[in-house]
Amino acid sequence: MSDVAITTLLVVALFALLGSGVWIGLTLAGVAWIGMELFSSRPAGDAMAVTVWGAASSWTLTALPLFIWMGEILFRTRLSESMFRGLAPWVDRLPGRLLHTNVIGCTIFAAVSGSSAATCATIGKMSLPELAKRGYPEDITVGSLAGAGTLGLLIPPSIIMIVYGVTADVSIARLFVAGIFPGMVLAALFSGYIAVWAMLNRDRIPPPDAPMTFAAKLAESRHLIPVMLLIGGVLGSIYAGIATATEAAAVGVVGALVLSAAQGSLTRATFRESLLGATRLYCMIALILAGAAFLTLAMGYIGLPRNLAAFISSLGLSPFMLMVALAAFYVLLGCFLDGISMVVLTMGVILPTVQAAGFDMIWFGVFIVIVVEMAQITPPVGFNLFVLQGMTGRQMPWIARVTMPFFFLMCAMVLLLWFFPQIATWLPSKM
Structure with a gap:
């Protein structure tokens, strides 16, 4: 069968399983099973067992449940309410008011986690209930x-940037620095x-609170101190070289427990609820990760990513059209694969083409991260959409629809990066 026919069959199978109400993680694994049984010589059962075990036992992923637990602790004690109380006076006069706390919170936490799923889940645990309570x-x-x-992928530290840096033989430190300005610009576009x-x-939009003097705003800002201490402890332990990202996640959990206990809001009940809430959410995410890992393996055996990348390389496009084609290609690929797998499976074919087109490899790394971010909110396998579906109980089409404006803002960011490449290249050039 041709690549188009295989892709069509797998897409139909994916939507059929999702539409029948099968769990998302099992759906991804089922589509992978179909692909390997029909179009690969490797036994699907053996491949699934090895892949699911590898995905479940990853040391790097240990940070994810810990960050989710930290978010649960903040949500179930008074720390999240304190954060909103401290931020409210400063954003209350902006159009949109407390809606900006989603962007501010994700921008700050992105510098802690390096993971899109962890950023979305942690901030969502704090912001969704608080904003709903206030009538947003x-x-x-x-x-x-x-x-x-998605800023968790762009603002350093970023797992995707590490994978790209190793694959493309580019300085990871310079890539991290290159992601700072684009991350700030994208956050500004969202706001x-x-x-x-x-x-x-x-x-x-709910009406604003009563006007406050500058001194009163400063006084209210004291409620930010516990959360800022927590973020400072997690970030500081990473950048001081004391802890890895996974160990820093454990620091965050311990810090959240200590601060909530000091506030008097940590009880036996809230501790138990936070632990069970984090367990439920991570089990949902882990099942999706396992299914996605198996689907990635199946796609690799079938050869679809490599064949599609080779097809784009053979078109002989101008640099701008090559950039557009690659953006569309990675967004399409994001319908089936996670971000790391997209980079690993395609870089060997894509890199010679982009180097021949004269692309700066640091700039291209930032470009790749942004288009992978776009794939995180592209159905049917947009990972952030799955996380939010588990947190809100809403259907995937509704979540995809309300997220679409932010997808187009990322498209605008790609164009800005093309016409003003200095956004990504200026800061690394000063190193």
């Missing part, structure tokens, strides 16, 4: 969280959209 509309709340959660949306939908 659910569509823009969930959409902005899905979009801003700008929220402001415009709020001005066009004034009736849907």
Whole structure:
């Protein structure tokens, strides 16, 4: 069968299983099984067992449940309420008011976790209940969280950047530095959209609180101290070289427990609820990860990513059209694979083409991260969409629809990066 026919068959199988109500992780594994049984000579059962065990026993992924538990502790004690109370006076006069806390929170936490799923889940655990309690509309709340959660891949430290740096033989330190400005610009685009949306939908935004003096705002900011101490402890342990990202996640859990106990809001019940809540959410995410890992293996055996990449390389496109084609290619690939797998499976074929086109490898690394971010919120396998579906109980088409404006903002970011490459290259050039 041709690659087009194989792809069509797998897409139909994917939507059929999802539409029948099968769990997402089992759906991904089922599609992978179909692909390997029909189009590969390797036994599917053996491959699934090895792959699922490898995905479940990854040391790097240990950080994810720990960061989720940290978010649960913050959510179930008074720490998340304190964070919103400290931020509210400073954003209350901006169009959109507390909706900006999704972007601000994700931007800050992205520098802690390096994971899109962890950023989305942790900030979502704090912001979704607080914003709902204050009367903010659910569509823009969930959409902005899905979009801003992708910043975990762009703002260093970033797992995707490490994988790209190793594959393309590029300095990882320079890649990390290159991601700072684009991350800030993308966060500004998200906040700008929220402001415009709020001005066009004034009736849907809760009224502002009573005006406060500057001194009163500073006084309210004291409520930010516990959360800032927690973030400082996690970030500081990473950048001081004391802890890895996984160990820093454990520091975050211990810090959240200590701070909530000091506040008097940590009880036996809240501890138990936070632990069970984190376990339930991570089990959902882990099942999806296992299914995605098996699907990635199946795609590799079938050869679809390599064949599609080779096809794009053979078209002889201009640099700009090559950039557009690659963006579309990675977004399409994101419908089936996770970000790391996309980079690993395609770089060997794509890199000679982009080097021949004269692309700066640091710039291209940032470009790859942004288009992988776009894939994180692209159905049917957009990972942030799955995380939010598990947290909100909403259907995937609804979540994809409210997230779509932020997908287009990322498209705009890709164009900005093309016309103003200095956004990514200026800071690394000063190293």
